[in-house]
Amino acid sequence: MLILAADTSLPLLSVALLRDETVIGALSLEGKGSRNEKLLPSVDWLLSESGTPRESIDLFAVTRGPGSFTGVRIGLATIQGLALVLGKPVCAMSTHEAIASEFHQRVVIADDAGRGEFYLSEFEAGRETRPPHLATAEERSRLHGHVVDVSAYLQRHNVAAGCARRALEIHRSGALDRYADVTPIYVRLAEAEVKLQQKRSE
Amino acid sequence: MLLAIETSCDETSVALLERNGTVRANLIASQIERHQPFGGVVPEIASREHLQHLFPLLTRALGHAGAKWSDVEGIAVTAGPGLIGALLVGVAGAQGLAYGLGVPLIPVNHLEGHLFSAYLQKEGAAIPMPARFLSMVISGGHSSIYDVKAGVSTMLNRTRDDAIGETFDKVAKFIGLPYPGGPQIEKFGREGSADPKRFPFPVPQFKEESLDFSYSGIKAGAIRLAREHGITATGDAKSLADFCATFQDALIAQLIDRLDAVWRRIDEPKPTEIAIAGGVAANGVLRDRVARWGGERGLIVRLPEKRYCTDNAAMIGFAALQREGSATDPRRVIARSRVH
Numbered sequence: 001m002l003i004l005a006a007d008t009s010l011p012l013l014s015v016a017l018l019r020d021e022t023v024i025g026a027l028s029l030e031g032k033g034s035r036n037e038k039l040l041p042s043v044d045w046l047l048s049e050s051g052t053p054r055e056s057i058d059l060f061a062v063t064r065g066p067g068s069f070t071g072v073r074i075g076l077a078t079i080q081g082l083a084l085v086l087g088k089p090v091c092a093m094s095t096h097e098a099i100a101s102e103f104h105q106r107v108v109i110a111d112d113a114g115r116g117e118f119y120l121s122e123f124e125a126g127r128e129t130r131p132p133h134l135a136t137a138e139e140r141s142r143l144h145g146h147v148v149d150v151s152a153y154l155q156r157h158n159v160a161a162g163c164a165r166r167a168l169e170i171h172r173s174g175a176l177d178r179y180a181d182v183t184p185i186y187v188r189l190a191e192a193e194v195k196l197q198q199k200r201s202e
Numbered sequence: 203m204l205l206a207i208e209t210s211c212d213e214t215s216v217a218l219l220e221r222n223g224t225v226r227a228n229l230i231a232s233q234i235e236r237h238q239p240f241g242g243v244v245p246e247i248a249s250r251e252h253l254q255h256l257f258p259l260l261t262r263a264l265g266h267a268g269a270k271w272s273d274v275e276g277i278a279v280t281a282g283p284g285l286i287g288a289l290l291v292g293v294a295g296a297q298g299l300a301y302g303l304g305v306p307l308i309p310v311n312h313l314e315g316h317l318f319s320a321y322l323q324k325e326g327a328a329i330p331m332p333a334r335f336l337s338m339v340i341s342g343g344h345s346s347i348y349d350v351k352a353g354v355s356t357m358l359n360r361t362r363d364d365a366i367g368e369t370f371d372k373v374a375k376f377i378g379l380p381y382p383g384g385p386q387i388e389k390f391g392r393e394g395s396a397d398p399k400r401f402p403f404p405v406p407q408f409k410e411e412s413l414d415f416s417y418s419g420i421k422a423g424a425i426r427l428a429r430e431h432g433i434t435a436t437g438d439a440k441s442l443a444d445f446c447a448t449f450q451d452a453l454i455a456q457l458i459d460r461l462d463a464v465w466r467r468i469d470e471p472k473p474t475e476i477a478i479a480g481g482v483a484a485n486g487v488l489r490d491r492v493a494r495w496g497g498e499r500g501l502i503v504r505l506p507e508k509r510y511c512t513d514n515a516a517m518i519g520f521a522a523l524q525r526e527g528s529a530t531d532p533r534r535v536i537a538r539s540r541v542h
Contacts, residue, residue, distance in 0.1 A: 036294045040301055040533040054302060069246065070287050073253050074294040080257055081298020085271045183254065190246035196239060 001058045001171070004043065004082075005164035008035045008075035009067025009095045010111075010150065014160035015042045017050060020168060024050050026158040036074045043082075060088055061167035063095040063159070065185040066111065066119040066132045072184040080182055091167035091179045094132055096121040098163035099153055108143050111150035119187055126166065132187050203267070205274045205299070206519030207256070209292030210284025210312045211343075212236075212243045214255040217515035218267040218274075223321070223328025223523060226267035228509065228516040231255035238381055242371075249287035256295050274303060276529060278515075278522030281309035282538035289537040297532045306529035308522040311541055313339060315517035317348060317355055320477035320504035322520050329504070331524075334473045338461065338492075341480030342367035342382070345415045345457075347464050349473070353524050358464050363418035366453055367482045373424040373449060377442070378435035387446045388485050394443025396451040401427050401444070403452035413463050415456065424449050454488050458495055465499070477504035484511040 006015045013035050016026035025046040029038050047054055062079040065072040076092070083090045096109035100123035111119045118140040122130035153159075170179055189197075203226065208215040217228040233251045237243050264270070279296035282289055293309075300307040317337045321329045337348045337355070345366045348355040364372070367384055374383020379390075404423040406416045427433070433445045465472070476496050482488065489505050496503035510517055522528075 034290060034537065036290055036297060037534075037536060039294070040297050044301070044533055054304075070249070070290060073249060073287070073291050077253060077256065077291050077294035078298035081295045081300075082302040083298075084257065084260070085299050085302035182257075184250070186250070190244060190250065192240055192244040192247065 001168065002052065002056055003059045003061055003164040003167055004046075004057045005061035005160040005167065006039060006043065006075050006079055007063040007095060007098060007159040007163055008039055008071040009063050009065045010071075010154055010159060012154050012159075013038055013042070013071075014158045015039070015046055016158055016160035016164050017046045017052065018161065018164040018168070021165060023161055024052070026161045028158055031068070031071060034074070035071050036078065039074060039078050054082070055086060057086065057088060059091060059167060059171060061091045061093070061163045062182075063098050063163055064092050064183065065095055066113070066187045067095055069184070069186060076182050076184060089176055089180075090182060091170055091176055092182045093163065093166060093170075093179055094121065094128070094185050095159065096132055096150075097123070097128055098159050098166055099148060099150065100128070101126050101162045101166035101169070102157070103146070103148070105146055107146045107148055109148050109150060110140055110143065113188070126169070132185055134187055203269055203273045204276050204278060204519050204522060206278040206515040206522065207292045207296050208280045208312070208315070208513055208515040208518045209252040209256065209288050210280045210282070211288060211513055212248050213513040214252045214259060215513060215515035216256070216259040216263040217519050218263055218269055219516060219519040219523065221523065223520055224326055225322060225516045226269065227263040228514055229259050229263050229266065230514055231259055234382065241375055241381060243285070245285045245287055248285055249291055252288055252291040256291060271303060274305060276306050276308060276522070278308040278310050278519045279535070280312045280315065280518050281535060282312065282541040284312055284539060286537060286539040289539070293535055293537045297535055300532035307532040307535055308525060308529045309535050310518045310521045310525070312518070313344065313541075314355070314521040314525075316341070316344070316479040317350060318521055318524060319479045319510040319517040320506040322507065322510050322516055324507050324509070328520060332473075332475050335475035335477055335504070336464075336473050337477045337479060339480045340366050340457070340478065340482035342371060344480060345417070347461065349468070359413035359415065359460060361415040361417060363416055364421055366415070366417055366457065367480070369417040369421045369453060370482065372421055373428070376425050377428050377433050377445075382481070384482060384485060387450055388487065390443050391446035391450045391487070394440065394445070394447040396448045397444045398448055398451075401431070401448040403427070403448065405452075406456065408463070413460065413467060415460050417453065417456070420449075420452050420456070450485070450487060454491050457488065458491055461492075461495060475502040475504060477506070479506055479511065481512045484508045
């Protein structure tokens with residue numbers, strides 16, 4: 001089974017092409033600027049350099065965040081567009097789930113959300129036990145057990161490859177239907193929404 | 203068939219057009235209600251809404267046109283100007299679709315979409331465009347008259363401050379009418395009559411050589427007059443109606459005055475057609491005045507179908523049809539919030 005995966009939610013954009021568990025190609029690229037100017041060129045490079053016709057991709061895998069709002073939307077829109085016209089399924093998962101797929105024990109995934117806050121989620125042998133949520137720096141510092149820091153992880157691993165592997169597991173366990181939700185995981189409301197709520201509660 | 207996508211501001215729209223400009227589908231998901239509590243468009247919310255609506259609309263548009271993906275020979279998308287996050291949803295979606303289909307992608311300037319929109323018909327092929335025409339784009343973001351020659355537009359004037367649609371919206375907001383204010387002002391104005399004695403709106407004085415619009419003076423005057431006379435959405439109905447009618451008259455009077463100034467400046471031979479476009483072009487009183495102005499000069503006046511006034515993908519597809527030479531590789535499309 002040929003899987004094409006992409007993550008555009010994190011500071012390093014990544015794409016990966018796998019045949020079952022085996023990586024055919026993977027690349028990471030600094031996500032500065034508009035990620036849409038890098039995503040398709042990266043996908044195209046992987047496909048053309050590996051001599052893979054786009055029609056032969058069996059499954060698309062993509063991350064839904066948390067992360068860059070604009071980045072997440074670019075990844076979801078591009079991959080959905082591709083999958084829609086090629087008539088192939090999309091397996092969409094949280095960015096943290098793509099990372100957690102590498103760990104077999106209980107693990108907390110933690111990412112800097114800016115403004116002194118963190119995005120956290122919890123996994124047990126790769127299965128999500130608590131979805132992404134916002135936490136304070138204090139809550140982050142009190143975490144015990146195995147904590148994976150996303151920005152450090154990102155420097156050593158290709159997140160898209162993890163996303164593809166997790167998608168393969170999901171496909172094999174017949175759970176693709178549960179990963180058909182392609183809406184972003186923002187965790188945070190839009191700033192204007194927060195202000196409006198504050199105004200109303202005053 | 204050509205597929206077109208528009209996500210530059212607060213309407214998500216998808217259209218399918220034939221090469222002759224026949225609009226086979228033109229679906230619009232408006233976010234107006236979503237932005238109403240904020241009194242204006244919130245960029246992050248607009249971007250979120252676009253992604254939510256884009257793919258359901260694509261599938262519905264295809265069904266509406268009775269088309270299959272294999273019928274799509276090209277994809278047009280608004281690449282700017284607009285809200286960058288909003289544009290990127292449409293552009294990224296279009297990139298994926300075009301790359302997957304192996305068809306060209308045509309980035310379109312949103313303003314060009316408006317420029318040609320009066321030539322689109324409700325049904326059937328588009329009206330053939332003349333070699334030259336004037337096009338006046340009037341909306342929440344633009345007030346400009348263009349000289350369009352062989353599809354290439356030259357801007358003849360612009361607003362020094364507020365756009366005409368923005369002026370409608372801001373004054374409507376001040377008196378407590380819901381967003382967007384233009385249609386509200388028109389609706390209430392219809393019940394009243396213009397009373398410039400009671401509501402003396404300032405008339406901006408332009409230098410002889412100036413062709414510009416300027417709406418900030420009328421806006422400030424409207425706010426002052428509304429305050430003085432206690433005009434509110436929930437106040438005296440007759441006063442509200444007369445105020446709206448007078449305010450609308452003042453805006454349109456300047457529009458016609460500037461159109462006249464531009465017209466006098468254009469060298470012979472002058473164009474024989476004038477088109478209007480943009481959200482404000484849906485205003486009935488304005489349409490009548492422009493039609494009369496053109497009629498007096500023996501011009502053909504092209505008033506856009508109301509469905510093609512506000513942002514829509516059909517006009518983006520139509521502009522792309524005039525610009526097939528700008529088709530590009532889907533991998534290399536750049537969205538820009540400002541386009542020069």
